Amino acid sequence: MNKVSVYGKGLTKSYGKTEALKSVSFSVEKGEIFGFIGPDGAGKTTLFRLLTTLLLPDSGAASIEGLDVVKDYRRLRQILGYMPGRFSLYQDLSVEENLRFFAGIFKVSISDNYHLIADIYEQIAPFAKRRAGKLSGGMKQKLALSCALIHKPEVLILDEPTTGVDAVSRREFWEMLIRLKQSGITILVATPYMDEAILCDRVALIQHGTIMATGSPADIIQTYPHKLFRIKSQNTLQLLRIMRQMPELKSAEMFGEYIHIGSSPNKMNESDIAAFLNQNNIRQFDLEPMEAGIEDCFMHLMKQQSST
Amino acid sequence: MRTIFYIVQKEFLQIFRNRMMLPIIFVIPVVQLLILSYAVTFEIKNIRLFIADSDNSVASRNLSSHLRSSPFYNIVDETPDPSVGTDLLQSGKIHQMLVIPRGFEKDLALANKAQVQIITDAINGSAAALMNSYTMSVVNDYNRAIIAEIAPDAGQPVAVTWSYWFNPELDYKTYMVPGILVLLVTIIGMFLSGMNVVREKETGTIEQINVTPIRKFEFIAGKLIPFWIIALFELAFGLILAKFVFNIPILGNVFLIFSVASVYLIAVMGIGLFISTITDTQQQSMFIAWFVLVIFILMSGLFTPVESMPQWARNLNLLNPIAYFIAIIRMIMLKGSVFQDIINNFLILSFYGLSMLLLSVWRYRKTT
Numbered sequence: 297m298n299k300v301s302v303y304g305k306g307l308t309k310s311y312g313k314t315e316a317l318k319s320v321s322f323s324v325e326k327g328e329i330f331g332f333i334g335p336d337g338a339g340k341t342t343l344f345r346l347l348t349t350l351l352l353p354d355s356g357a358a359s360i361e362g363l364d365v366v367k368d369y370r371r372l373r374q375i376l377g378y379m380p381g382r383f384s385l386y387q388d389l390s391v392e393e394n395l396r397f398f399a400g401i402f403k404v405s406i407s408d409n410y411h412l413i414a415d416i417y418e419q420i421a422p423f424a425k426r427r428a429g430k431l432s433g434g435m436k437q438k439l440a441l442s443c444a445l446i447h448k449p450e451v452l453i454l455d456e457p458t459t460g461v462d463a464v465s466r467r468e469f470w471e472m473l474i475r476l477k478q479s480g481i482t483i484l485v486a487t488p489y490m491d492e493a494i495l496c497d498r499v500a501l502i503q504h505g506t507i508m509a510t511g512s513p514a515d516i517i518q519t520y521p522h523k524l525f526r527i528k529s530q531n532t533l534q535l536l537r538i539m540r541q542m543p544e545l546k547s548a549e550m551f552g553e554y555i556h557i558g559s560s561p562n563k564m565n566e567s568d569i570a571a572f573l574n575q576n577n578i579r580q581f582d583l584e585p586m587e588a589g590i591e592d593c594f595m596h597l598m599k600q601q602s603s604t
Numbered sequence: 605m606r607t608i609f610y611i612v613q614k615e616f617l618q619i620f621r622n623r624m625m626l627p628i629i630f631v632i633p634v635v636q637l638l639i640l641s642y643a644v645t646f647e648i649k650n651i652r653l654f655i656a657d658s659d660n661s662v663a664s665r666n667l668s669s670h671l672r673s674s675p676f677y678n679i680v681d682e683t684p685d686p687s688v689g690t691d692l693l694q695s696g697k698i699h700q701m702l703v704i705p706r707g708f709e710k711d712l713a714l715a716n717k718a719q720v721q722i723i724t725d726a727i728n729g730s731a732a733a734l735m736n737s738y739t740m741s742v743v744n745d746y747n748r749a750i751i752a753e754i755a756p757d758a759g760q761p762v763a764v765t766w767s768y769w770f771n772p773e774l775d776y777k778t779y780m781v782p783g784i785l786v787l788l789v790t791i792i793g794m795f796l797s798g799m800n801v802v803r804e805k806e807t808g809t810i811e812q813i814n815v816t817p818i819r820k821f822e823f824i825a826g827k828l829i830p831f832w833i834i835a836l837f838e839l840a841f842g843l844i845l846a847k848f849v850f851n852i853p854i855l856g857n858v859f860l861i862f863s864v865a866s867v868y869l870i871a872v873m874g875i876g877l878f879i880s881t882i883t884d885t886q887q888q889s890m891f892i893a894w895f896v897l898v899i900f901i902l903m904s905g906l907f908t909p910v911e912s913m914p915q916w917a918r919n920l921n922l923l924n925p926i927a928y929f930i931a932i933i934r935m936i937m938l939k940g941s942v943f944q945d946i947i948n949n950f951l952i953l954s955f956y957g958l959s960m961l962l963l964s965v966w967r968y969r970k971t972t
Contacts, residue, residue, distance in 0.1 A: 350814055350815065370817065373815055373817045378812070380811045380812060382808045384807075384808045384809050385809065385812065386614070388618050388621050389614065389618065389621075393614075397613075397614050398812075400606070400609075400610035401607050401816050401817070402817065403606065403607070443812075
């Protein structure tokens with residue numbers, strides 16, 4: 297068991313009558329990539345703002361590297377790297393001016409920690425004189441990451457770093473995170489993209505201000521209780537309507553052109569489904585068994601949460 | 605301290621990268637000084653006057669010729685019928701009418717006493733009062749001429765001689781320009797510094813700043829120092845214009861003006877900054893700053909003397925930094941006052957600056 301780096305217990309925060317976080321507890325080990333996966337409005341940003349000392353919790357406590365987020369905020373700010381969801385660097389300053397400014401206010405020189413950002417910054421170095429506001433989305437994000445890393449933080453907190461970034465840049469960004477992990481930095485990342493969950497060491501699935509499940513992506517997938525098939529036909533909506541009438545079925549959800557259907561293990565097999573569809577005059581379809589993904593687990597947990 | 609340096613450096617980079625900034629710094633003072641000091645004047649010329657002379661006698665014509673010969677009047681028409689003048693006054697074609705009733709000359713000869721009527725359009729109260737007093741003084745001249753004619757030996761019981769100190773020719777520019785210099789530094793101090801902090805909120809950059817170890821006072825000092833420097837530069841530029849373009853006397857010590865301005869700026873920047881801490885967008889901040897500034901300017905004694913305001917307004921002015929600085933800068937520039945003369949106002953401004961600064965540092969929150 298590794299040392300705990302970030303720790304939260306019973307964190308609660310309300311804005312007026314809206315409860316953004318309802319008693320959230322978790323712990324992140326040193327040097328791991330920990331993902332908070334959940335849709336918009338799940339409470340990810342509020343949680344991160346509590347951890348980065350920008351908000352005070354209504355109740356509960358959190359600490360990062362042994363420093364309390366309320367009491368030791370001043371020392372904590374020295375060891376945190378934070379990338380807010382919205383691009384928050386100075387658009388009217390150039391790439392290198394931004395980097396120099398953030399190095400300056402952390403009282404470090406760029407050359408001291410350049411090794412940390414070298415392979416990220418080198419990709420934007422050709423545009424060093426360009427204003428940050430004129431960079432593309434992917435380059436902005438690399439600059440923001442460089443600025444968040446320049447003071448060699450022990451913990452890096454990234455709020456939806458890949459939202460609004462193209463698929464190639466997203467993949468590159470995750471490659472950078474995995475390389476960063478090797479230098480021992482603990483990384484917390486919030487994302488609404490389920491496919492990014494498997495890139496994390498451990499994840500917490502978060503919805504309506506509560507954590508529904510925590511664990512490694514493989515562990516979470518293991519807990520998925522149903523047997524899963526995916527099915528596709530010409531008319532997906534019609535197919536979904538019909539499938540939902542099948543009595544033995546536990547779930548039927550649309551995933552792009554496919555419908556994922558779950559049943560209790562051993563209750564149902566492919567021929568049962570085919571027979572049911574034939575009864576309902578659907579003859580042309582692709583049906584195959586499949587392994588559950590994080591998104592299936594998320595949907596399942598979400599339904600459970602709303603039924604209780 | 606090095607942190608403050610980095611913030612100041614960053615601010616200057618951003619300020620001079622803003623393409624509007626240099627025009628603002630150099631064009632505003634020139635335009636304000638030109639427009640306000642030449643156009644805004646209390647002197648009234650071209651009073652459009654109508655004379656209703658129902659008497660049409662030697663005496664009445666003599667009175668109207670006094671008015672005709674004055675450079676301030678433009679006689680629109682002269683008829684015996686007063687109702688023509690009433691209509692003209694209604695339609696706004698004249699400012700003032702003089703009614704000389706029938707029997708004016710006879711009354712003057714028989715009773716030594718006659719009446720005339722002056723009717724003035726008082727939509728603009730202060731202009732009306734001025735026009736009225738001009739015409740009154742013309743009528744008085746006329747009176748004196750009559751007395752001299754009737755009793756040449758009587759003379760005048762009290763002889764008055766006068767001189768205007770500190771502004772011998774009652775030059776309006778001499779009075780206005782020091783006040784406008786105050787406006788200049790106020791606008792830079794209050795608007796630009798306050799807006800700058802709100803802009804960081806609006807663009808979200810404050811989020812990134814707030815998680816850094818920057819201390820509150822470092823952030824605020826870093827935000828204020830650049831505009832403090834710019835405003836003092838602006839004052840120097842304005843003083844040079846005043847001296848060499850408008851020939852305004854600067855009798856007192858220029859360094860005294862700058863030391864008062866340095867303290868004064870802290871007070872107005874503190875107000876601007878405080879406004880920025882209680883608002884979220886540049887629009888809100890602009891609106892509140894503008895609201896406060898208009899009240900401060902109108903009450904400051906820039907256009908109308910503070911001494912003639914009602915007591916409650918004068919009490920309110922105790923909170924008006926602009927009033928203090930305008931009073932001080934006029935004293936220094938026109939009267940050559942030294943530090944001992946302004947020490948009270950100076951201390952009040954210092955206290956004001958300090959409290960506004962503390963208030964905004966206290967109100968600025970890195971955490972919500």
